[in-house]
Amino acid sequence: MNRLFPVAFGLLLLIAVTGCRTPYADTVTQVATIDALLAGVYDGTVPCRDLRRYGDFGIGTFDHLDGEMVMLDGRVYQVPSTGVVREVHGPLTTPFASVCPFLPTIELELATGTDFAAAQQAISDRLGNANGVYAIHLRGTFSRMKTRSVPAQTKPYRPLAEVAKEQSVFAMAEVTGDVVGFYLPPFVKGINVPGYHLHFLNADRTQGGHILDFAVKQAMVEIDPLDKLYLVLPEPPANVDLGKDRSQELHQVETSR
Amino acid sequence: MNRLFPVAFGLLLLIAVTGCRTPYADTVTQVATIDALLAGVYDGTVPCRDLRRYGDFGIGTFDHLDGEMVMLDGRVYQVPSTGVVREVHGPLTTPFASVCPFLPTIELELATGTDFAAAQQAISDRLGNANGVYAIHLRGTFSRMKTRSVPAQTKPYRPLAEVAKEQSVFAMAEVTGDVVGFYLPPFVKGINVPGYHLHFLNADRTQGGHILDFAVKQAMVEIDPLDKLYLVLPEPPANVDLGKDRSQELHQVETSR
Numbered sequence: 420m421n422r423l424f425p426v427a428f429g430l431l432l433l434i435a436v437t438g439c440r441t442p443y444a445d446t447v448t449q450v451a452t453i454d455a456l457l458a459g460v461y462d463g464t465v466p467c468r469d470l471r472r473y474g475d476f477g478i479g480t481f482d483h484l485d486g487e488m489v490m491l492d493g494r495v496y497q498v499p500s501t502g503v504v505r506e507v508h509g510p511l512t513t514p515f516a517s518v519c520p521f522l523p524t525i526e527l528e529l530a531t532g533t534d535f536a537a538a539q540q541a542i543s544d545r546l547g548n549a550n551g552v553y554a555i556h557l558r559g560t561f562s563r564m565k566t567r568s569v570p571a572q573t574k575p576y577r578p579l580a581e582v583a584k585e586q587s588v589f590a591m592a593e594v595t596g597d598v599v600g601f602y603l604p605p606f607v608k609g610i611n612v613p614g615y616h617l618h619f620l621n622a623d624r625t626q627g628g629h630i631l632d633f634a635v636k637q638a639m640v641e642i643d644p645l646d647k648l649y650l651v652l653p654e655p656p657a658n659v660d661l662g663k664d665r666s667q668e669l670h671q672v673e674t675s676r
Numbered sequence: 677m678n679r680l681f682p683v684a685f686g687l688l689l690l691i692a693v694t695g696c697r698t699p700y701a702d703t704v705t706q707v708a709t710i711d712a713l714l715a716g717v718y719d720g721t722v723p724c725r726d727l728r729r730y731g732d733f734g735i736g737t738f739d740h741l742d743g744e745m746v747m748l749d750g751r752v753y754q755v756p757s758t759g760v761v762r763e764v765h766g767p768l769t770t771p772f773a774s775v776c777p778f779l780p781t782i783e784l785e786l787a788t789g790t791d792f793a794a795a796q797q798a799i800s801d802r803l804g805n806a807n808g809v810y811a812i813h814l815r816g817t818f819s820r821m822k823t824r825s826v827p828a829q830t831k832p833y834r835p836l837a838e839v840a841k842e843q844s845v846f847a848m849a850e851v852t853g854d855v856v857g858f859y860l861p862p863f864v865k866g867i868n869v870p871g872y873h874l875h876f877l878n879a880d881r882t883q884g885g886h887i888l889d890f891a892v893k894q895a896m897v898e899i900d901p902l903d904k905l906y907l908v909l910p911e912p913p914a915n916v917d918l919g920k921d922r923s924q925e926l927h928q929v930e931t932s933r
Contacts, residue, residue, distance in 0.1 A: 442699050452863050454863050455863075549918075549919075550916065550918050552909065604918055605866075605918050605919035606709050606711050606712075606866040606867055606918045606919075607866070607867070608865070608866050609862075609863040609864070609865055609866065610863055610864070610867065613919075646908070646909045646910070646911075647906065647907060647908050647909060648906075648907040648909065649904065649905075649906050649907070650904060650905040650906070650907065651903070651904050652809065652903045652904060652905065653903070654903075659807065661806075661807050661861055661862050661863045662806075662862035662863075662870075
């Protein structure tokens, strides 16, 4: 009888290891939808630490819309509208976030002087498929970096397009750090942000935010092509109109400087 | 040393059992997007038998748009435009399908005479949340049931709105069977079909299709509230415009009689 234990042990070890492997490779997992956030659904639903289940890399915001999230190497950083970055350890939750396990397979370098729009074009030219889903990481030094963050809100919540008018804007110069985010295809409209959505965190982990513009001094881009989108929907807000087209609001919120 | 084996064995058994549990409970998994289908991307990408990984219940179509799919109790049925239903066993693939493990928690009865539109209203009244995701199963007898199916296509593929004009329509009377499908919220626009999308299969498994209309003789509705949407994206079609609003095309395709 005891002779069977090593065999059973080995078999179970195999099952445990293969069965417990993350099912989230090549998957961007998102909490809630951008249209709910645009409509003012700012109450956090998923603890930030639970995001690690789905990956080590991503972006989002926090309970009460309290700043911009950057997740890098499994650590979650909060860039509040005060600009004072902190690493998140406690029970803080998120109402909207997108994360993945980051396993890049494509690399390119951006030329000195490349600005935000030109960087997007260079990456798109390399990818060659506007219908793909990609996680994107830039590491480098930027001669200028312009970001924003949003102030924490109290109820009753106003729509994001109104709140974003009160955003803080941060201008950095000669800053080294990480750009973290995604390219998502046009058909995610209503669910997430079509196109490029990138957040920044400096190397000291003291400054960052949602990127409005930058100029590259030198930067390498790493890209992980994904092919699955996992949408985790919290208790759905029954009284929120998620039927209207919020593209214009989104464009305003994403790019207003 | 050998005394540790039972403990390790027990621990590993626990890990194996919990770790291997399906990650797809409360999840509708879909292959590709409705907008790709509307654009004429009809080549199958995922074998129908692989859909069982994600659930036992669902709807969809087949390689070359060869008919309407009904998945019930883990079996996949094909309703081609000839109207002759067959159960799918071989390597047939799907370009678009939505499936879930069906575990209903809500039940209601539909009054005699209730038509398709009134049934949708009755279900919506019971659910009370247009932003939720629900798998829906009706079992019953219908004094009339009107369905359609679409003919298999050859390349170059035309858009679905054109192809649907050549649909076959089936009118059944005093028919007993199963209605299988989903209610999806408005924000899935571009990805899946917002609102009710239901297919029919009679009790003999000889007739069925995409439902255009019905009248209930007696029917029970079972509903499984879901809270996750898992979007499995095949090699994305680079040359297909997935940015345009295809809502009008979709409405025409879903409801044209």
